[in-house]
Amino acid sequence: MSQSTYNKLWTDAHKELDDLLSQELPPEPLPPERDRVVFFQRLTTLYVRYVRIFRQLEEAYEEIVHPQKRRLIRDVLNEVIGRVLELKNEMVEKEFSEYHYMDDVIQDLKLMPEDLEIPIPKYFSRERSKALQEQAAVLHSILVQKGIVEKPKSAAVPLMSQEEAIRIIQVSERARQGCLRTNIMKEIRRDAERQRKAADKGAGGVTVEQAAIQIQKVWKGYVQRKRTKQECEDEMIALGMSMKPSLAQLPPSVLLAEDKKAARRAKREEHEEDYQKALISIFNILRETEGPDMKETMKDQIRQWFIECHDATGSFPEYPKEEEGGSAAIFANKTPEQLMEEMAATELDEEQTKLKEKEQQKDKAKGKAKGEEQETEPGLKLGPSEFLNELQNNHKMFTEVWKKRDESYNFSQRHDAELIKEEKRKQLDAEIRLQVDELMRQELANWKIAVEGKKGKGKGKGKGKGKAGGKKKKASKSGKKKKKADRDLTAERSLESLYEELVVEGLLKPAQNVKLHDFIGDYSYLGTTLRQTDIEPMPSLSDVRQVITLCAVLPLGSQAIHEKAPLLKALLLVGPSGVGKKMLVHAICQETGANLFDLSPLNLVGKYPGKSGLQMMLHMVFKVARLLQPSVVWIGDAQKMFYKKIPKEDKALDPKRLKKDLPKILKTIKGEDRVLIVGTTNNPLNADLKLLCKFYTKIILIPRPDYASRFVMWKELIQRNGGVVTSALDLSSLAKISDGYTQGHLVQVAKEILTERRVQQLAKRPLTIREFVSPLSKIDPVFQNEEEALKTWYAKTPLGKKRVRAATGMDGEESAAAKGGKTDKKKGKK
Numbered sequence: 001m002s003q004s005t006y007n008k009l010w011t012d013a014h015k016e017l018d019d020l021l022s023q024e025l026p027p028e029p030l031p032p033e034r035d036r037v038v039f040f041q042r043l044t045t046l047y048v049r050y051v052r053i054f055r056q057l058e059e060a061y062e063e064i065v066h067p068q069k070r071r072l073i074r075d076v077l078n079e080v081i082g083r084v085l086e087l088k089n090e091m092v093e094k095e096f097s098e099y100h101y102m103d104d105v106i107q108d109l110k111l112m113p114e115d116l117e118i119p120i121p122k123y124f125s126r127e128r129s130k131a132l133q134e135q136a137a138v139l140h141s142i143l144v145q146k147g148i149v150e151k152p153k154s155a156a157v158p159l160m161s162q163e164e165a166i167r168i169i170q171v172s173e174r175a176r177q178g179c180l181r182t183n184i185m186k187e188i189r190r191d192a193e194r195q196r197k198a199a200d201k202g203a204g205g206v207t208v209e210q211a212a213i214q215i216q217k218v219w220k221g222y223v224q225r226k227r228t229k230q231e232c233e234d235e236m237i238a239l240g241m242s243m244k245p246s247l248a249q250l251p252p253s254v255l256l257a258e259d260k261k262a263a264r265r266a267k268r269e270e271h272e273e274d275y276q277k278a279l280i281s282i283f284n285i286l287r288e289t290e291g292p293d294m295k296e297t298m299k300d301q302i303r304q305w306f307i308e309c310h311d312a313t314g315s316f317p318e319y320p321k322e323e324e325g326g327s328a329a330i331f332a333n334k335t336p337e338q339l340m341e342e343m344a345a346t347e348l349d350e351e352q353t354k355l356k357e358k359e360q361q362k363d364k365a366k367g368k369a370k371g372e373e374q375e376t377e378p379g380l381k382l383g384p385s386e387f388l389n390e391l392q393n394n395h396k397m398f399t400e401v402w403k404k405r406d407e408s409y410n411f412s413q414r415h416d417a418e419l420i421k422e423e424k425r426k427q428l429d430a431e432i433r434l435q436v437d438e439l440m441r442q443e444l445a446n447w448k449i450a451v452e453g454k455k456g457k458g459k460g461k462g463k464g465k466g467k468a469g470g471k472k473k474k475a476s477k478s479g480k481k482k483k484k485a486d487r488d489l490t491a492e493r494s495l496e497s498l499y500e501e502l503v504v505e506g507l508l509k510p511a512q513n514v515k516l517h518d519f520i521g522d523y524s525y526l527g528t529t530l531r532q533t534d535i536e537p538m539p540s541l542s543d544v545r546q547v548i549t550l551c552a553v554l555p556l557g558s559q560a561i562h563e564k565a566p567l568l569k570a571l572l573l574v575g576p577s578g579v580g581k582k583m584l585v586h587a588i589c590q591e592t593g594a595n596l597f598d599l600s601p602l603n604l605v606g607k608y609p610g611k612s613g614l615q616m617m618l619h620m621v622f623k624v625a626r627l628l629q630p631s632v633v634w635i636g637d638a639q640k641m642f643y644k645k646i647p648k649e650d651k652a653l654d655p656k657r658l659k660k661d662l663p664k665i666l667k668t669i670k671g672e673d674r675v676l677i678v679g680t681t682n683n684p685l686n687a688d689l690k691l692l693c694k695f696y697t698k699i700i701l702i703p704r705p706d707y708a709s710r711f712v713m714w715k716e717l718i719q720r721n722g723g724v725v726t727s728a729l730d731l732s733s734l735a736k737i738s739d740g741y742t743q744g745h746l747v748q749v750a751k752e753i754l755t756e757r758r759v760q761q762l763a764k765r766p767l768t769i770r771e772f773v774s775p776l777s778k779i780d781p782v783f784q785n786e787e788e789a790l791k792t793w794y795a796k797t798p799l800g801k802k803r804v805r806a807a808t809g810m811d812g813e814e815s816a817a818a819k820g821g822k823t824d825k826k827k828g829k830k
């Protein structure tokens with residue numbers, strides 16, 4: 001596709017955005033919505049529409065080669081992602097569920113389930129690919145050096161001795177001769193049998209005609225069977241149940257498009273390089289050509305201001321300080337008196353903001369009580385957004401600068417020099433203003449001495465100094481306290497040495513090479529329908545993938561998003577053994593390029609003993625995690641840290657070691673730290689629920705696969721292991737009989753069946769469902785009571801409790817939320 005196609009995609013995204021922004025930021029704020037059904041409908045529709053814009057912008061950002069357009073798209077993309085995260089958070093808070101089903105909205109908007117799949121922006125990994133490769137190489141070399149992993153053996157090293165090789169050849173040769181002899185013996189025996197049968201029937205028993213009939217019978221049967229099979233396959237193709245063999249391969253047009261994409265990527269890099277060079281050269285030219293004029297004009301304007309102030313007030317003004325914007329503040333269309341008043345007011349403001357901050361902190365403490373009050377307030381309202389204002393500004397920029405720009409002259413889509421000039425003029429203005437301010441401050445002081453006969457600066461300076469001195473004193477006191485708390489225990493050590501120590505101790509590990517799209521799973525098509533009939537649906541694996549992308553991958557992937565999006569510090573993945581919890585942790589690291597720290601109880605045995613050792617270990621882990629962010633701190637068997645009573649077999653692990661110190665460290669993680677603690681557990685029932693839920697603020701229940709997911713998973717797993725799915729294998733029945741088994745079980749069975757030998761036989765003997773029955777029957781599935789226990793446990797978590805309360809109608813209005821807010825869709829539409 002051409003650049004104009006992607007430009008159109010970008011413009012379409014902004015058209016949709018324009019409509020959404022006018023809905024979200026109306027001139028008069030919307031009153032709270034009393035009807036929950038209408039509110040949820042609005043919220044879900046907003047979410048779906050933002051996700052569509054997100055997908056469009058992500059594609060446009062990857063393909064557009066114009067460097068200035070890409071910058072704007074990137075900003076808008078990040079803001080749209082942030083807004084999607086905010087809306088998801090709203091849905092969780094208002095619907096009391098981590099999973100949301102939108103099949104009805106998809107139907108209304110005539111979309112496909114794939115249109116709701118949250119993409120992971122490719123720039124997350126692309127922009128850091130070089131750094132990540134280097135980091136991976138360093139990690140690998142440390143592991144090899146310390147003998148933690150084996151060095152790959154070079155090809156030059158002899159693999160075996162001569163005697164050994166001869167022995168293997170002899171064994172194979174004898175086996176080959178044995179097979180040959182057996183076949184000859186078989187043939188001889190078959191001949192003898194045939195002769196014996198012929199002798200029994202008597203010679204000349206079969207006429208030529210009879211022989212011909214026999215041959216015809218066999219041949220006709222064979223031909224008919226072949227024809228019927230072909231007709232059957234044709235019918236399936238006609239019904240759209242199977243694919244034409246010619247379509248199984250990628251068509252040439254797709255291959256060509258892929259080539260074009262690669263070429264476009266190279267072009268993108270080239271244009272970016274040109275742009276960077278142009279930024280420097282244009283700035284230098286501007287400085288030389290326009291700089292001196294700018295300087296003189298500024299000086300004249302400022303002098304004029306001195307004189308006007310003196311005429312109006314009888315004295316020279318105080319020069320605005322650098323932090324107040326310097327002389328730039330003078331030219332904001334204000335009279336000298338207004339300006340002086342403002343300068344006095346800013347000092348007052350500073351004090352007031354401090355007071356406000358204190359009050360806000362107090363309010364936060366009272367947050368819970370307030371939150372409850374708000375819940376009882378009539379009507380529902382969307383919370384304030386951190387992204388909408390910026391989004392609106394950038395959308396305005398698109399409308400003013402790019403929407404109607406004539407680009408007929410710019411076929412190759414290189415940068416626009418005029419736009420760079422506009423931008424750089426502002427930068428030059430700021431740079432020159434700093435110099436001019438310095439000069440003019442001096443000049444003003446001289447004027448004051450000459451006209452008023454005193455040192456103009458004296459008063460202001462003294463005042464300023466006094467204040468600043470006071471502040472410093474206060475700051476140093478609080479600073480001392482802070483320093484005590486956050487004392488750097490490893491201040492004298494380099495980051496490299498800390499990194500190496502953590503790798504050697506096994507606390508920092510390489511993440512497995514799995515991506516989130518390897519987490520196979522299909523969409524849940526019945527979510528809303530089930531909720532309408534008061535049945536809480538089990539989420540599908542596609543829902544799990546989406547939730548993990550939203551709550552972990554997107555915030556960790558970008559600093560700009562993480563700083564403003566709803567902050568999540570600790571996430572708990574709960575589910576039966578083998579549902580892919582560990583796989584998801586590794587996938588999060590791979591998708592975001594995060595470092596993986598392992599603080600699982602089993603991994604900590606015997607490491608950093610004692611209280612000070614523990615402190616040092618946590619300090620090192622979180623220091624390196626912050627400095628090399630993004631980072632994921634994984635805690636396997638997370639329930640063990642919060643055991644109610646430590647079982648005998650786990651006493652040696654000292655599983656509660658981190659119980660006191662880790663929550664303290666959690667508090668120090670701020671919005672700017674891209675560090676996420678991810679716990680995994682398959683048995684949360686043994687843990688103290690209250691403490692567990694206090695630590696992990698988000699808990700995600702991962703189910704075993706449903707029918708649709710098992711169907712796609714079997715197909716994928718068979719292909720991944722070298723198998724071929726033919727009509728001889730009834731996938732639907734296989735998916736049916738494997739109900740109750742987890743993804744791990746399916747992986748295990750697929751590997752067990754598709755051995756190297758079996759794969760070689762596939763051409764002659766295709767896979768059948770019978771082969772799967774025996775290995776499946778040897779594994780225990782997830783039993784109903786185990787699943788129910790997990791569900792019951794989840795219902796006792798804070799979010800689960802709210803949902804149960806709402807579903808049982810204890811909270812009147814909330815019951816609608818429990819039914820997905822969509823129980824009566826028609827009513828909502830009215």
Ligand SMILES: Nc1ncnc2c1ncn2[C@@H]1O[C@H](COP(=O)(O)OP(=O)(O)OP(=O)(O)O)[C@@H](O)[C@H]1O
Nearest residue numbers: 518519520577578579580581582583682743744747
């Ligand atoms: N959705 C999926 N698609 C493909 N493979 C999967 C999926 N889920 C899990 N697997 C595979 O199943 C196996 C078991 O997964 P994993 O070890 O992550 O499970 P777990 O929930 O962490 O188990 P445990 O609780 O026992 O630690 C792995 O090989 C993983 O790759």
